[in-house]
Amino acid sequence: MSDLTQLTISRARAKLRGKEITATEITEAYLLAIDRANPALNAYVAVTGDKARDMAKASDARLVKGEGGALEGIPLGIKDLFGTEGVHTQACSHVLDGFKPRYESTVTSNLWADGAVMLGKLNMDEFAMGSSNETSYYGPVINPWRRSRLDTVVMPTTHQGDGGFVSAGGTRTERSLDNAQLVPGGSSGGSATAVSAFLCAGATATDTGGSIRQPAAFTGTVGIKPTYGRCSRWGIVAFASSLDQAGPIARDVRDAAILLKSMASVDPKDTTSVDRPVPDYEAVIGKPIKGMKVGIPREYRVDGMPEEIEALWQKGIAWLKDAGAEIVDISLPHTKYALPAYYIVAPAEASSNLARYDGVRYGLRVPGKDIVDMYEKTRAAGFGREVKRRIMIGTYVLSAGYYDAYYLQAQKVRNLIKRDFETVFAAGVDVILTPATPSAAFGIADEDMAADPVKMYLNDIFTVTVNMAGLPGIAVPAGLDSKGLPLGLQLIGRPFDEETLFQTAAVIEQAAGTFQPEKWW
Amino acid sequence: MSVDLQTVKRVARLARIAVSEEDAERMTGELNAILGFVEQLNEVDVSGVEPMTSVTPMEMKKRRDVVTDGGKAADIVANAPATEENFFLVPKVVE
Numbered sequence: 369m370s371d372l373t374q375l376t377i378s379r380a381r382a383k384l385r386g387k388e389i390t391a392t393e394i395t396e397a398y399l400l401a402i403d404r405a406n407p408a409l410n411a412y413v414a415v416t417g418d419k420a421r422d423m424a425k426a427s428d429a430r431l432v433k434g435e436g437g438a439l440e441g442i443p444l445g446i447k448d449l450f451g452t453e454g455v456h457t458q459a460c461s462h463v464l465d466g467f468k469p470r471y472e473s474t475v476t477s478n479l480w481a482d483g484a485v486m487l488g489k490l491n492m493d494e495f496a497m498g499s500s501n502e503t504s505y506y507g508p509v510i511n512p513w514r515r516s517r518l519d520t521v522v523m524p525t526t527h528q529g530d531g532g533f534v535s536a537g538g539t540r541t542e543r544s545l546d547n548a549q550l551v552p553g554g555s556s557g558g559s560a561t562a563v564s565a566f567l568c569a570g571a572t573a574t575d576t577g578g579s580i581r582q583p584a585a586f587t588g589t590v591g592i593k594p595t596y597g598r599c600s601r602w603g604i605v606a607f608a609s610s611l612d613q614a615g616p617i618a619r620d621v622r623d624a625a626i627l628l629k630s631m632a633s634v635d636p637k638d639t640t641s642v643d644r645p646v647p648d649y650e651a652v653i654g655k656p657i658k659g660m661k662v663g664i665p666r667e668y669r670v671d672g673m674p675e676e677i678e679a680l681w682q683k684g685i686a687w688l689k690d691a692g693a694e695i696v697d698i699s700l701p702h703t704k705y706a707l708p709a710y711y712i713v714a715p716a717e718a719s720s721n722l723a724r725y726d727g728v729r730y731g732l733r734v735p736g737k738d739i740v741d742m743y744e745k746t747r748a749a750g751f752g753r754e755v756k757r758r759i760m761i762g763t764y765v766l767s768a769g770y771y772d773a774y775y776l777q778a779q780k781v782r783n784l785i786k787r788d789f790e791t792v793f794a795a796g797v798d799v800i801l802t803p804a805t806p807s808a809a810f811g812i813a814d815e816d817m818a819a820d821p822v823k824m825y826l827n828d829i830f831t832v833t834v835n836m837a838g839l840p841g842i843a844v845p846a847g848l849d850s851k852g853l854p855l856g857l858q859l860i861g862r863p864f865d866e867e868t869l870f871q872t873a874a875v876i877e878q879a880a881g882t883f884q885p886e887k888w889w
Numbered sequence: 890m891s892v893d894l895q896t897v898k899r900v901a902r903l904a905r906i907a908v909s910e911e912d913a914e915r916m917t918g919e920l921n922a923i924l925g926f927v928e929q930l931n932e933v934d935v936s937g938v939e940p941m942t943s944v945t946p947m948e949m950k951k952r953r954d955v956v957t958d959g960g961k962a963a964d965i966v967a968n969a970p971a972t973e974e975n976f977f978l979v980p981k982v983v984e
Contacts, residue, residue, distance in 0.1 A: 470964035596944050610944055639950045708927040719904060726905070728977050733970035739980045744907035756906055760916060761923055763904040764892065773890070774927070779940035781933050786941065821919055822926045838944030863945060 372397040373566040377442055377623040380569060384431055384441045391427035391441025394569075395420050395485050398443045402487065402567050408889040411562040413448055413506045414456035415488035423485040430483065439630055440483030445568035447559050448489045449496055450476050450614075451603040455486075459605040460504040461494045463750025464731040473603025474635045475572060475614050482630045487568050491558030494752045495722065496579055496607045499827035501557025502812065503754040509557040511550040511587060511809050512565035512885040516543045516852035543852065545888055550809040550853075553583030553827070559617045560587040564885060570618040570627050574604060576611045577710055578805075578831030581843035584617050585804035585856030588845045588883035590624045590873065591617040593831075595864045596838035597642035599628075600635035608717035609640075611710075611835045620882055621844060621874045625649035628866065644864060652871040658692030660872065663797035667703035668830060670806065676849045677803045684801055684846055684857045687879040688872065698797060700788040705781050706833040711825060712765050712778035713836075718755075719762025725750060757821065786837040793862050799872050802830050804843040804856035830858060840866045844873040846880045854883050890928070891921045 372394045375383065383389045399417050406412050420443065427441035446452060448460050451469040458464035472480075480486070493503040501509040521542045552561040556573035560583035563571050573580045575593035584591025592615045599614040606612065616627035629649050635641040664685060669678070689695055727733035727746030734749045736742035751759065765774035792800070806829055810817070817824040834841035840863070843856040857876060861869045892900070897917045901908040908916065962975040971978035 467968050470961070470967055597947065636950070636952065640945075640947070642945065642947065702933070705930055705933055708930050711923060711927055712930070723905075727970060728979055729966075730968035731970070736980065739982050740905070741907075742980055743905040744902075747905055748907035751906070757916065757919055757923075759904050759906065760897070760900055760920060764896075764900045764920070767900065767903060770890075776940050777930050777933075777935065778927075779942075780935040780938040781930055782941040783938055784933065784935070786944070820922060822922055825926075836944075 373401050375569070376619050377439070377569050377626050380442060381626075385436060387431070391424040391431065391485060392421070394441065395424035395443050395487070398487055398568060405565055405567055405889050409510045409512060409561050409565055409567070410507055411491055411509055411558045411565065411567055412445065412488045413460060413491050413558070416455055416486055419455070420485050420487050423480070427483050427485060437481065437483030438626070439479060441485060442483070442569050443485045443487050444479060445487050445490045445559060445562045445571040446476060447556055447572050447574060448492050449574050449605045450572055451605070452476055452486070452489065456489050457605070458505070459495045460492045460506055461750065461752070461755070462505045462732060463725045463747070465750070467730050469603070471603060474600035474633065474637060475604065475631045478633050479572070479630055484630070490562055490571060493555035493557065494755050495605065495718070496555040496574055496576055497718070497754050497758055498554040499578065499582055499824055500551040500810070500817070501554040501583070502551065503554070503752050505752060508812055509552050509561050510812070511552040512561055512889065513550060513587060513809060513853055514885070514888060515546040515548060515550070516886075517546065518543055545886060549812045551586070551812055553586035553809065555579040556583050556591070556617060560584055560589055560591070563587070563589045563617050563619060565889065570616055570623055572614060572631065573617045574612060574614050575835065576607050576714060577835050578828035580615045580617060581831045581841055581856070581858060582805050582827055584843040585845070586809040586854070588854030588885070589617050589619060590621050590842065590844050591615065592624050592628060592842040592866065592869065593834065593840065594628060594632060594866055595840045597640050598632050598840070598864065598866070600633060600638040600641045602635055602637040606721040608714040609721065610717060611714060613835075621870055621877045622650060622653050624842070625653060625870045642864070647867055649867060649870050652867045653874045655871050656692065657688065657872055657875050660693045660798045660868075661796050662688050662693045662695050662872070663698035663792050663800040664695060665698050665700045665703065665800060665802060667700050668802045670829065673803075673806055677806065677855065680846050680855050680857065681801070681803050684876060687876055688801065691875045696797060698792045698800070700792065700833070702781065702784045702788050703833055706785050706836050707825060707829055709778040709781045709785070710828070710832045710836060711761070712774050713782065715758040715762035716766050716775050717762070719759045719766065722755070722759055782836050785833055789837050789839060789860075798862075799868050800860040802858045802860065804830060804858040806830065808849050808851070808853035808855055834860055839863060840869055842869040842873050844876050845883050846876055848883065891924060892917060
């Protein structure tokens, strides 16, 4: 039964509708896989087995009557940032200790309305602040991918019994896995690991500076951050409100399209939700890209970028060219300022959003000698180091006398970054192709990154521009590096043109194939 | 610009986060690394550029000025660490 976890959403959907399998069977297969793998991978912080079984049973009843929704009976993992009624919702922070909301986020409500089954809540960086999933209060998530090396093995000449095989000797190459544990990226590291290791059919995630696309690239999965305003933010724990967007992580491009269609909606409860109908993203998969104009931004060729990333980018260019796209060199001159501007805007908004964790309305309370002492002790005990660091930066840049120099300057630069994109799109570019990350997955407890927070921040160098400009971006796996680790390419589109991203990503996927880690857990 | 230990302690107070002497010293270094990194924004010519207020051009949605929700005090206090009859309990603030 465990091979049911190998099915993509589109294949599981067909089998469920064709009554070849039941929602209960596939749900049980995932619950078993989670039970076996979670001690090693730490992808789930809460498994909702009873709820999953109840939901699967209800799905089966609807499927029997032929009344199944778009995601009927499909088991999903939900990032701990999404409010789920009566279920663990802590943004993987200690400060939200024991919090079980009395409401359901709009995105997850949409998924359940379409028949999806909830397996549990997924690990993440605390309050989505991090690029390695090491800032979680629940400990790091482990990437199911490991480095490997190719060894030349000398084969002895052997004879085996009657009718057995005979080996004539010689040599062959063998890939052996290294034991070093790698990060899955972050902040949606639990989502990426769970999808890549077959612990859910697909997962919800969120992206403020790269938190969907970087972990997707690190795990050989597909992740899309839609245009700002496409998915409702209502009921999602807020990090930086002008940048946060929800999106899916999935095993292939079609699955990502299926999930986004259900997640996206027009929501009166979120004033930044956009009044536009949600298109059928799946319909564009397989459409030719002949004549499409693909921009290659020269500013994304950064110093110290590994040759393998450059080679992957060139491969991507060649694939799209072969498919009939027109490749054009473009310039996005303010690219290098996106990350520093982000590290003013995002912490500023976070310091304001996280002011609500005060030990009064929910979560942790540490007693103090008066109310201010209670606030200070609660927040000191409840927030981890990275979160404190960002609240401190945000508080500083918004404090009297510094607002103009930092925050206002950053918001002006942000407009220039957006204008760069508008200029190239106005010149007829349909989609922009870049690497997704400046490297493959790195080791747990990387010393360089622990010593210098800025080094960790550089992980988002190719993804953060997209959030700053509110654009859609998709990360799609494009190959393995020499150590056998997945690498991804990113496509950036016009506002609300997710369709072109799915259409183009499908061409890359067709050429590159899909990637699965070798099972060691 | 860089921050000194006193500034870090003042900012921590504004952010309502208790910090030990040791925390404050460590944070001073970390904050200065980040402030050093964002310093490069000063080289951008922003004359005549408006600060961004909305990432996608949109009109603020308005709804009719009517009651659409409410009557759920028990839900609102359900997760609070200390409550009494649908009130949040906090340490004494007025002498």
